[in-house]
Amino acid sequence: MKETEYDREFLVDLYERMLLIREFEEEVKFLFLEGTMPGTIHQCQGQEAAAVGVCSALEEDDVITSTHRPHGHALAKGLTPEEILIELFGGGTGCCRGKGGSMHVGNIDKGMPPAIAIVGGGIPLATGMALALKMQKRPQVAVCFFGDGATSEGAFHEGITLGAIWDLPVIYVCENNLYGASTRVDEITRMPHIAERAAAYGIRGETVEGNDVLAVHEATRIAARQCRDGEGPVLLELETYRLTGHSRRDACHYQPEEEREAWARRDPILVFGRALCQRDDVEQADLDRIRCDVEARVAGAIETARGEPAPTLADLTTDVYA
Amino acid sequence: MRRLTIAEALREGISEEMRRDETVFCLGEDIGVPGGWGGAFTVTLGLEEEFPERTLNTPIAELGFFGAAVGAAIMGMRPIADVQYGDFLFCAMDQIHSNASMLRYMSGGTVKVPMVMRAPVGATGRGAQHARNMERFFVGVPGIKVVAVSNAYDAKGMLKAAVRDDNPVMIFEHKLLYGSKGARTESGAVDGSCEVPDEDFTVPLDRAAVARDGEQVTVLGWLLMHHFALAAAETLATEGIDAEVIDVRCLSPFDYDTIGRSVRKTGYVVIVEEGPVTGGVGAELAAGITERFGEYLMEPVRRVASPDVPVPFAPVLENAYRPDAERIAEGVRLLLQSH
Incomplete structure (x- = not known):
């Protein structure tokens, strides 16, 4: 099994990062349902392997753009649970000082501008970020996360067209979770694979088992190297599934029961944990300990976040202009 | 002092800013094409000779390249994006409104979007869709500064001020005032030319x-x-x-x-x-x-x-x-x- 080809430390770290996202999202869901967290949420339970697999293959100073479903990307890119949770609670010391909220979390100092919650809106933006990297002759790459729903937007076509004609170091990462809100992907395209669209732009496309964190990591590593060698862009399609609602209180009645169950068996954390335990140097007890640590970390972050002050009313009119 | 048309003054201002600051670059449709027009109204004519790598001709994809300008701006570049006709700004509107104007606020003041947008406006014998005065759609958009230039001195000074400003700045220009020459001459043109000093100057973006x-x-x-x-x-x-x-x-x-x-x-x-x-x-x-x-x-x-x-x-x-x-x-x- 390929898990044996990697360091124990690296693999356990991937597991822990995915678990952190899962635990974060489950706790946030609870906070929303209990009514202590304002706003709305779009969560990524089930898609952790995409965020972690991609970001684990990047350098710290590489940059990403995200979507209305950004919590996992932000955590995987290195934002702390605290700075995101404070933002979600509407605190004045959150990653966007309380002016962004769930759909716009980000931290430019960590390579992630506020998430772009207009579907497809991040695609031209990431293209421009990659353009800057190329013009500045910097070695970094830009990664653009978006969903299957974004592929019908004009922004998808225009953004990738520009990335392609300018040979930009950008990886367009489509998390194909089969549904744009409640609309199934086969209702919006005749193409069986979104990655096939890469041919239309003259770039390389690849469909990847998106719930396999190592497969995602490897595909991203190769794509990033290709981009750094001046042979970008690349379109990666990560096949995955959302194990929670599109947004809060969505009961997912549009997802067939048998489909949900089949994908639940392919839960990326479950599958990866099982694979890890096949190694001689990983025991279930190790994973249990990680779970305890992660739960404690998120619980601690929530307590910290709850105690942070709200923005002052004077903050309403600041930060409009530089 | 020399007399310049608005098109000449803008061109000179852009060149000087590109010479002064290597993060400044132009992107737009039909710019940087040898033997081409220099944009719809000759403003960027010949720019590619001095700045071949910073004069980016784009496909007809306003949403895409305005978004690319925003992305480049937040990464430390200072793009100047133009449209052939102001009317086409509607195609780019999501990137201008949802991203350029909002990213600073949404980020709690941690992101800067130093970009210039240029758009020719005005009714000029082209029918309804190449004629709108677009000012009304951008006044009242928090996060964007909007100026409109009526003479060559202001055109150059405000262009330079806009490039140096750390915010998105929309510059509206009138097709009948450019003083574009040759095949791009406008019938019914009004003289917007004036004396423009040789030395560096800017015109503030908030003074009538x-x-x-x-x-x-x-x-x-x-x-x-x-x-x-x-x-x-x-x-x-x-x-x-x-x-x-x-x-x-x-x-x-x-x-x-x-x-x-x-x-x-x-x-x-x-x-x-x-x-x-x-x-x-x-x-x-x-x-x-x-x-x-x-x-x-x-x-x-x-x-x-x-x-x-x-x-x-x-x-x-x-x-x-x-x-x-x-x-x-x-x-x-x-x-x-x-x-």
Whole structure:
């Protein structure tokens, strides 16, 4: 099994990062349902392997753009649970000082501008970020996360067209979770694979088992190297599934029961944990300990976040202009 | 001093800024094409000779390349993105409105978006879809600064100020004022040329300019309408009416200091606007003046603008659509007579 080809430390770290996202999202869901967290949420339970697999293959100073479903990307890119949770609670010391909220979390100092919650809106933006990297002759790459729903937007076509004609170091990462809100992907395209669209732009496309964190990591590593060698862009399609609602209180009645169950068996954390335990140097007890640590970390972050002050009313009119 | 057209002044300003700062670059349609036009109105003509790697010709993809400009800006570049016709800004609107204008606020002041957008506007014999005055769609968008240039000096100075500003700045230019030459000459053009100094200078992005001192009535306009307002003032002077003419030029934010000084002096205000009267920039300006200086107004603010119709094609209709010096003069007469 390929898990044996990697360091124990690296693999356990991937597991822990995915678990952190899962635990974060489950706790946030609870906070929303209990009514202590304002706003709305779009969560990524089930898609952790995409965020972690991609970001684990990047350098710290590489940059990403995200979507209305950004919590996992932000955590995987290195934002702390605290700075995101404070933002979600509407605190004045959150990653966007309380002016962004769930759909716009980000931290430019960590390579992630506020998430772009207009579907497809991040695609031209990431293209421009990659353009800057190329013009500045910097070695970094830009990664653009978006969903299957974004592929019908004009922004998808225009953004990738520009990335392609300018040979930009950008990886367009489509998390194909089969549904744009409640609309199934086969209702919006005749193409069986979104990655096939890469041919239309003259770039390389690849469909990847998106719930396999190592497969995602490897595909991203190769794509990033290709981009750094001046042979970008690349379109990666990560096949995955959302194990929670599109947004809060969505009961997912549009997802067939048998489909949900089949994908639940392919839960990326479950599958990866099982694979890890096949190694001689990983025991279930190790994973249990990680779970305890992660739960404690998120619980601690929530307590910290709850105690942070709200923005002052004077903050309403600041930060409009530089 | 040399006399430059607006197109020449903009070109010179862009070149100087690109020479001064290597993060400045241009992207747009039909720019940087050897043997091409230099954009729709010759502003970027020949730029690619000196800056081949910073003059980026784009596909016809306004949403894409305006978004790319925003992305480059937040990464430390200073893009100048232009559209061939202002009307095409609608195609780019999501990137301008949702990203360029909002990223700084949404990030809690940690992201900067230093980009310049340039757009030619005005009715010029091309029918409805290459003719709109787009100012109204950007005034009232927090996070974007909006200016409109009516002469070559302002064009160069404001372009340079906009490049150096750390915010998204929209520069509106009028097709009839460019002074574009050769195949890109516009019929019905009005002279926007003036003397432009050789040395480096900028024009602030928040100051109106009093172009003609007067005592009896304040006439506010910008772009082509400012030129027509000056012509109207000459006519009115022969009738003994002394009009003060202000080139508003900074549309967001408005310079209420300069405007207010004039309103307090004259007590009468006429706002001239090319574009439908309803929901125009003039509506906001009228409300802003009334709120701030209402006690000085002898009569309600009067607007001279286009009727609420799309821009027509037939020359006789287009000329009726666009306010001219005579309609402006008549608006002033009616306001003063009503006293």
